[in-house]
Amino acid sequence: MSDLIQTLRSRFPEAILDSHSHAGDDTVVIRPEALRAVAAFLHDDPEVGFEILMDVTAVDYYRRKPRFEVVYHFLCHRRNQRLRIKVPVAGKDPRVATLQDLWISANWMEREVWDMFGIRFDHHPDLRRILMYEEFEGHALRKDYRVDKRQPLVGPVN
Amino acid sequence: MSDQGWFTSRSDELIGWARKWSIFQYPFATACCSMEYMSVSCSHYDLERFGAGWPRWTPRQSDVLFVVGTISHKMAPVLKTIYDQMCEPKWVIAFGVCTCTGGFYNNYATVQGIDTIIPVDIYIPGCPPRPETVIDGLLKLHEKIQHERASMRGREWVKESATANV
Numbered sequence: 001m002s003d004l005i006q007t008l009r010s011r012f013p014e015a016i017l018d019s020h021s022h023a024g025d026d027t028v029v030i031r032p033e034a035l036r037a038v039a040a041f042l043h044d045d046p047e048v049g050f051e052i053l054m055d056v057t058a059v060d061y062y063r064r065k066p067r068f069e070v071v072y073h074f075l076c077h078r079r080n081q082r083l084r085i086k087v088p089v090a091g092k093d094p095r096v097a098t099l100q101d102l103w104i105s106a107n108w109m110e111r112e113v114w115d116m117f118g119i120r121f122d123h124h125p126d127l128r129r130i131l132m133y134e135e136f137e138g139h140a141l142r143k144d145y146r147v148d149k150r151q152p153l154v155g156p157v158n
Numbered sequence: 159m160s161d162q163g164w165f166t167s168r169s170d171e172l173i174g175w176a177r178k179w180s181i182f183q184y185p186f187a188t189a190c191c192s193m194e195y196m197s198v199s200c201s202h203y204d205l206e207r208f209g210a211g212w213p214r215w216t217p218r219q220s221d222v223l224f225v226v227g228t229i230s231h232k233m234a235p236v237l238k239t240i241y242d243q244m245c246e247p248k249w250v251i252a253f254g255v256c257t258c259t260g261g262f263y264n265n266y267a268t269v270q271g272i273d274t275i276i277p278v279d280i281y282i283p284g285c286p287p288r289p290e291t292v293i294d295g296l297l298k299l300h301e302k303i304q305h306e307r308a309s310m311r312g313r314e315w316v317k318e319s320a321t322a323n324v
Contacts, residue, residue, distance in 0.1 A: 132266070133232060140266040148264055154231060154274075 002026050004083060007048065012038055017088070027084040035087055036097045042074060042083070043102045050074035050083060053103035056110055058089075058117040062143035067091030068119055072099070089119060098124040116141040170307050177221070177247065178303040179209035181296075184220035186240060189227025191254035191286040198289035208296050217243040222299070223276075228256040229269040241276040247306075249279040249299060254286050261285060 001009075004026055005019045015034030020027050030038055042050045055073040068089040075082050087096055098121040100106040110121040111130040118139035121127060129136060135153050138145050185195055198205060205211045214220045217240045229237055241250065252272055255261040258281045260270035272278060279302060282295035 131232075136266075145266070149266065151231070151266070154269075 004048070004081065008038070008041075011041065025084060026082065027086065029086045029088065032087050032089060032096050035085075035099075038085065039072075039099050039102055042085075048076075049078070050076045050081075052077070053099065053105050053109075054082075056099075056106055056113055058113045058119055058141075060117060060141065060143045065091070068094050068117060070096050070113065070119060094119040095122055096120075097122050100124060115139065118142065171304070174304040174306060178300040181208075181210035181222050181299075182212060182214045182220050183210050183222045183224050184215075184217050184240070184244070185213050185224045185226055186237060187224075187226040188229060188233060189254075189256065191227040191256070194286040194289065194292070195224065195226045195253060198292045203289040203293065205293070205296065208293065208300065210296055217241070218245065220244055221248060223248065223250045224253050225250065225257045225272050226253040228261070228263060229272055229275075230267050231269055232267075234269050234275050237272065238275050249303065250276055251280045251282060251295060251299060252278045253282050253292065253295075255283045256285075258283050 001019070002021050005021065005028060008028055009016055009019065012030070012034060015030045015038060016028055017031060018029040028038075042048055052075040053072060054075050055071075057071050059069045059071065061067055061069065066088040068091065070087045070089055072085040072087075073082065074085070089096055094117075096119065098106065098110055100110060100121075101123075107124070107126070108130055110124055111126070111128060113119050114121065114124075114127050115129040115131050115136075116139055128134070132140065133153070136151055138149070185192070185199075187195055197203065199211065199213065210222070217223065221244075223241060223244060225237065241248075250272075252258045256263060256268070257272045258278075260268050262285075264270070269275065280295045280299045282291055284291050287295075
C-alpha cells in the first residue's frame with residue numbers, strides 16, 4: 001500500500017470503500033458523501049496538495065448496483081504523483097457534488113459527464129450540455145442508449 | 159436558327175466549358191480525409207491540370223464545395239450556412255465515405271450523409287479516397303457541368319439536366 005493511500009485511509013477510515021495500487025496506479029474508491037471532504041483534503045493539504053485535476057469521467061456498469069462510477073484523476077507536479085478516485089453513484093437520479101470550486105478544470109469536465117452520462121453535479125454553476133446540443137434527448141454514453149437511435153432534430157426518429 | 163435552339167445550346171456549351179475549367183473550390187475539411195485532399199491538391203497529383211487548383215478560403219468566391227471529412231450534428235448548421243453563402247452556380251462534392259453516408263460512424267454524433275442537409279452533385283467514396291478517385295470524381299463533375307444547361311442553373315431545370323446527362 002502506498003504512503004498516499006495509507007494517509008487517506010488513516011484520515012478517512014469511514015469514507016474509503018476500497019483501494020489498490022495496481023500497476024503503480026494509486027486508486028481509491030470512496031463513498032459519494034465523503035467526496036467533498038476528501039477532495040478538499042487533496043486540494044488544501046500542504047503535504048498532499050494535488051494541483052491538477054486532470055480528468056473527470058464516468059463509467060456505466062449498467063447491471064451493477066450502484067450503476068455508475070465517477071472517476072477523477074489527480075496529478076501532483078511536485079512529487080510527480082497521480083491518484084485516481086472513484087465514486088460509485090446510484091442509477092436512479094445520479095448525483096455527486098461538484099469540485100469546480102476547488103479545481104476550475106472540473107467545470108467543463110463535469111459538464112461533459114452530465115452530457116454523456118446524465119450524472120448531475122450539485123452546485124455546479126452552469127451545468128449545460130457541452131458536446132451535444134440542447135435539444136439532444138438522452139445521454140449518449142449510457143449503455144441503454146441505442147447505438148442507432150436518431151434524435152428528433154435529425155430524424156427519422158426510431 | 160435561334161428559334162431552333164441552336165444559339166442557346168452553343169452558348170450553354172461554351173459557358174459549361176468555361177465553368178468546368180475554372181473551378182474555384184472551397185475545401186470544408188473537418189477530418190482525416192483532408193490529408194488526402196492536401197495530397198490531391200498539391201503538386202504531385204496537381205488538380206490545376208483540371209482547372210481546380212485554386213482553393214478560395216471564402217465560400218462567397220467559390221464554385222465547388224468540397225466537403226472533406228466527417229460532419230457531426232453540431233457542425234451541420236455551419237455546413238449549411240457555408241453552402242447558403244455560396245453564389246450560384248455552385249456544386250457540392252462529398253469527399254470520403256463519411257460525407258456520403260456517415261461511413262462507419264453510425265452513432266449519436268455523426269450526420270448520416272451530408273445529402274440530408276445540402277444537395278450533393280458528386281459522391282466520392284473511400285476511407286479515405288485515393289487521389290485518383292478524387293480526380294475521377296472531379297472529371298465526372300466536369301462532365302456534369304459541361305452538360306448542364308447553364309442558363310437554367312439554380313432553377314428546377316437543373317434536376318432535369320442533371321439526371322439526363324450524367
